[in-house]
Amino acid sequence: MQFPYKTLMVQGTTSDAGKTTVVAALCRLLARQGVKVVPFKPQNMALNSAVTADSGEIGRAQALQAQAAGIAPHTDMNPVLLKPSSDTGAQIIIHGKAVLDLNARDYHEYKTVAMDAVLESYQRLSTQYGSIIVEGAGSPAEINLRDRDIANMGFAEAVDCPVILVADIDRGGVFAHIIGTLACLSESERARIIGFVINRFRGDISLLESGLTWLAQQTGKPVLAVLPYLHGLHLDAEDAIQTAQVASANLNSAQKFRIVVPVIPRISNHTDFDVLRAHPEVDLQFIGPGQVIPAADLIILPGSKNTRADLEFLRQHGWDAALGRHLRYGGKVIGICGGFQMLGKTIADPDGVEGTSGQSDGLGWFDLHTAIGAEKRLANVSGQCAFSAAAVAVTGYEIHMGISTGTALATPAFYIDGRPEGAISADGQLLGTYLHGLFDHPDACQALLTWAGLGATAGATKVDLSALRETSLDRIADAAQPLMDALLSEKRAFL
Template structure:
């Protein structure tokens, strides 16, 4: 590492406490102040990935943070990405490239090599940016993981970065979270902790002043912010824990365009649905088991990291019969995205055991396609025009399968390099490998207009729909403003030397 950048590290008292959101906010705040800043997370475990300009994969959260910083995502912002393919196995992605699928034990035995690639990527960023905002993973003090933990305090110690500990008061036990963490870390790690941010606060902050005083007196560190819970700022989430909170909480709503999304066990890239969720005319319902689909104008099958295993579960739950009956009974549409696209076909074959489950699965048979899972992963940015609505679309592909179309299927999207996806003759069933399909404002608007027309729902087809990229940029500014109002930002930037 040629030079030491100005850095800060946000570590958590647990999973889903808000580390990613706080990191995103500080990337935006520093960009607003004219600082060339990059995000960094040494190791991420997520099936919600994004494709970088280099054609590699990183966790979605780091792609979001890069956008907030005004940067194109790079593989060096998340050098190690672990993608669970089963309860015991993970696909290991190093600096954007798949290197192997390993058990947890086998992966942890390769930690020396992992550490060198992590520091190589950090050095790459340090040589190019004035500041680095780092994020940890999960709880920073898991006793059983400490000897193999490369993403939390080990990174802070290696880079000399001050640490701000993020805790979640909404789930309860915030005092135990903070004080317990401080008790479990080592003295040299404790020396790096500069203060705390208490996230997801509800209620009157004046009623928590005694709590802040207790934490500060007990730890000798300041509470640097008390961040209120928010629902009106929309940042792409990465953690499936956040997704689980939405399952089965709602049902169809009269007068809305109701869209059901099937929650497969190994769901991946569920952020594909976010643009639809933000439309005022839509009601998105995630389903973990079959229901009567008659009130829904569309059903979406999202991506999956273990397509054959998930298809097996969907068969056991009775989804093939439910979807077939849905299409026979009404005017609804079915959309498959990536793994969901593969499931819509006749068969899925895995002769090389890439996914490690059964070598074969029968699909829904709603599209005349057949898929073969292959060891070589396709990772690329793609753009083209769709066949149904004539809209220009763009996004990215991440898949390990090759899909062959039969005579009864038509290409769905004409990419610049080749056709993609398939659509049924009546246009009611469609699938694609493209992630980010609904981010296109024109496509999204025309798709929703078609659903509204078929469902006799009031909808203005002439209303201009923004590309979701623009919506995200506006929300990064809203997030930065929210954090600046409730966190002592100047004090944290001073810790960085800014």
């Protein structure tokens, strides 16, 4: 198949309009036809990230899109990644490596430097791949961010590529979103848009047709496709927690093994829990601000981009007391990355790497002391579960800036490439680790749930998240075939 666009950009009228899945679907469709295709997102802001083949860090959504394209993730696919550490500041990652921390205003000035990195990566990809499918960020209608834009039309103008605009009909106001977005663009930017995609439609398509005709008349641009709302997808979230994304259950929730995850403000890599959401014997609940931690079998403290501030948030909400009660009644607790650090005695950040400099007392359940430093460990790893009598494989990745020491590490949770990693408490109630993705390997997930108390029934169920993800990628690709057909028939001036 000869795809007519060397570079095609997917922008959205809003955040979460479906840009990520449309890009992934197009990558999968092109890869099926033997096209050498690569995803690209110039700038991403997300706390869900992945470690690449070249030992860098990119947004997790781009790793998902790489899987859709059948290639290994690389830092050039997301040359600029912003990881917020507060409401106004973020760690700036360029070509996979953390380079500095900036507040929002200073980053705006830094964008000219960031654009150089974006174009450098884009040029490299252009020489290696036949087609580049680009994902925008947020919306091109954010006029307060238009100056020095590198994420949407600023990039499209720089490389002279066409754009398709995605709008989410499920949230309502889809025609206003499209018309309003066009109104905020310059004449040259509007000319770049070759058509619209209306996403997440459910209902009788005949009731939508008059609106599609009106939209084409008003804008002079076609609706390339109306894509359906797909239930039960298992795809990595770009950033925000989708609390409604739960798998269908085989058991009544009252009979399930209950797992609770407190949602701290700078929660990172909550994709760690995707496989637990999909497990038919597990009821996983995210508990947010103002909510009380309910009775549970297992509580998991997630990763954090600002561990000391999130620990203070946890205490302000009384969740530390709830954790204490949970342990007194025999419950199990797992701490992952920043959550592991919270379980220790002290967390020191003398240089203010994650926020305000200083030291905080941890929850004190592990003899563990953590020092936050400027050097970030990035690695894809594999090994074995130390807490299991059988030889159980585990895989995952490390993304952290802290170094922990203490006697708790003498009883590791895992052996990674032959070295001890993490900790298990003497009473067997606490497990801590720096390993993200620890549940992704089916055998490791089974072993961890058995350790946590699910019991023999856990042996009857193994969830293969990679297989579920592959099935979901195929589903979104199949649903997006009308869009591909329209693109193949709508060859325009941008070649």
